[in-house]
Amino acid sequence: MRIRLLITILVLLIASQAAIGQTVERDIARRFSEQQIDDLSLPLPKVDLYQELLADEKRASLGRVAHYAAVLDVDADPWRFGSWEALDSGRARWQLRIHSPGALSLSLAFTDFELPKGARLNIASGDGEVLAGPFTAADNEDHHQLWTPPLTTDEILVSVELPLKVLDDLRLHLTRVHHGYAGFGQPSREKSGPCQKDLVCADNDAWDQLGRSVGLISVQGVRYCTGFLINNTGQDRKPLFVTAGHCGIDKNSAPSVVVMWEHALEACDASAEAPVPSRSFQTGAMLRASHRASDLVLIELDDAPNTESGAYFAGWDRSFDEPRKALTIHHPNTDRRRIAVTESRVQSTEHLGTRSVDRGDHFRVRSWDSGTTEGGSSGAPLFNEDLRVVGALHGGHAACGNRQSDWFGRLSAAWDAGNSPAHRFREWLDPLGTGAVVLDGLSP
Numbered sequence: 001m002r003i004r005l006l007i008t009i010l011v012l013l014i015a016s017q018a019a020i021g022q023t024v025e026r027d028i029a030r031r032f033s034e035q036q037i038d039d040l041s042l043p044l045p046k047v048d049l050y051q052e053l054l055a056d057e058k059r060a061s062l063g064r065v066a067h068y069a070a071v072l073d074v075d076a077d078p079w080r081f082g083s084w085e086a087l088d089s090g091r092a093r094w095q096l097r098i099h100s101p102g103a104l105s106l107s108l109a110f111t112d113f114e115l116p117k118g119a120r121l122n123i124a125s126g127d128g129e130v131l132a133g134p135f136t137a138a139d140n141e142d143h144h145q146l147w148t149p150p151l152t153t154d155e156i157l158v159s160v161e162l163p164l165k166v167l168d169d170l171r172l173h174l175t176r177v178h179h180g181y182a183g184f185g186q187p188s189r190e191k192s193g194p195c196q197k198d199l200v201c202a203d204n205d206a207w208d209q210l211g212r213s214v215g216l217i218s219v220q221g222v223r224y225c226t227g228f229l230i231n232n233t234g235q236d237r238k239p240l241f242v243t244a245g246h247c248g249i250d251k252n253s254a255p256s257v258v259v260m261w262e263h264a265l266e267a268c269d270a271s272a273e274a275p276v277p278s279r280s281f282q283t284g285a286m287l288r289a290s291h292r293a294s295d296l297v298l299i300e301l302d303d304a305p306n307t308e309s310g311a312y313f314a315g316w317d318r319s320f321d322e323p324r325k326a327l328t329i330h331h332p333n334t335d336r337r338r339i340a341v342t343e344s345r346v347q348s349t350e351h352l353g354t355r356s357v358d359r360g361d362h363f364r365v366r367s368w369d370s371g372t373t374e375g376g377s378s379g380a381p382l383f384n385e386d387l388r389v390v391g392a393l394h395g396g397h398a399a400c401g402n403r404q405s406d407w408f409g410r411l412s413a414a415w416d417a418g419n420s421p422a423h424r425f426r427e428w429l430d431p432l433g434t435g436a437v438v439l440d441g442l443s444p
Contacts, residue, residue: 042096042098044099044177047072047102049070056182065246066182068222068223069179069180075173078170090165092161092167095157103180106151109148109220110147111175112173113145115170120136121159124157126155132151132281187273188274188335192332192335192338195371196371198264198270201268206387207327212309213229213230214337226378228242229305229311231315233434240299241259242298242381243378244297247379249285254299255302257283258283259283259301265337274336283302287299291424293409294361296414309444312442313443315389318415318438320348324384326390327341328365328380328381328408330376331376331377340373346364346366346382349362352407361413363391365382372399377393378395380392386438391411392411394407
């Protein structure tokens with residue numbers, strides 16, 4: 001009797017699941033049969049690499065930040081492209097394949113993005129390995145955008161799984177694909193000069209801690225720079241982040257900022273490659289303050305850094321004292337974390353100036369005694385002898401093979417500048433109004 005009862009229940013359950021599956025399939029078919037295309041792949045325009053390289057040469061001549069990727073404009077969403085399928089328990093899956101032959105990296109810009117509760121978005125390589133995600137409703141922001149890190153592949157598969165009942169709440173509009181042609185995806189030896197020094201090889205625990213405040217950043221999917229987390233007197237781990245203004249971050253582009261942590265060697269081995277920088281990242285930010293004269297920009301990241309990144313919030317010194325010696329930690333040309341050190345007094349000047357100026361808006365590093373900076377180092381912090389930030393890299397002429405200078409925008413110049421918190425750093429870094437001149441860093 002019990003056996004018959006169990007068999008009956010089992011048959012009913014199987015029939016019920018089959019009916020649910022058929023209902024899901026019919027619902028998907030009803031919703032998308034008219035708009036759906038059969039091909040899983042998104043058609044992309046071809047990249048004119050020659051024109052991209054010419055544009056980079058022009059940018060270099062104008063002193064602008066180099067690009068690492070070409071923009072491919074698209075107009076895709078789950079209702080017109082890709083493929084849907086019914087899953088068990090009233091769920092559905094959408095997939096879209098993106099292939100740009102010859103790309104060193106690919107990244108995406110969803111400029112209308114909102115995932116309903118229960119939805120998950122993953123981005124995988126062509127072989128199915130998940131490269132970024134899962135993104136969930138926790139990644140929704142007021143700016144309704146999602147920009148992904150550069151993924152070192154020329155083919156990716158975007159997939160979304162969600163309950164069918166919230167299907168109408170899905171917002172996922174893909175408007176840009178970024179075809180990488182430099183930087184990300186290249187071996188380290190092709191990125192930066194031979195005189196560069198790995199931070200891990202310095203074997204200095206204090207410097208290593210400072211390095212954990214520094215991140216490699218992507219802006220609008222095409223530009224790269226360096227930046228750093230900075231502490232505030234509230235000691236609340238608010239994710240405030242400083243970089244260079246000429247990296248192109250403003251109110252409109254701030255949501256596109258992607259910060260990549262832990263792009264560094266685990267041990268001193270000049271022949272080794274650092275882990276793929278997209279493995280530990282966060283995306284999205286809001287502009288808080290910008291100071292044009294010093295080229296400093298302060299943003300607040302949408303989320304706090306993952307605790308696994310070991311992120312450090314750098315301390316600062318807003319005095320006008322000239323450091324007796326200094327160091328910077330940076331990512332030259334998207335390369336792994338490097339360090340440059342000067343044992344000489346840093347000079348107070350104007351940008352690109354060589355004459356000492358009392359309370360100038362820049363610090364001049366006359367030359368580096370070890371290491372150097374390159375393109376992509378812009379925004380890197382300058383630490384004084386007390387290991388506190390005093391500025392961020394604006395630009396200069398330093399490179400492997402020369403003893404030329406670099407100029408860093410001074411934190412002290414941006415502290416009280418302008419007539420509102422949108423143009424000065426004081427309210428953001430001293431929210432308690434303590435009047436502090438120096439502040440120590442904060443460990444995770």
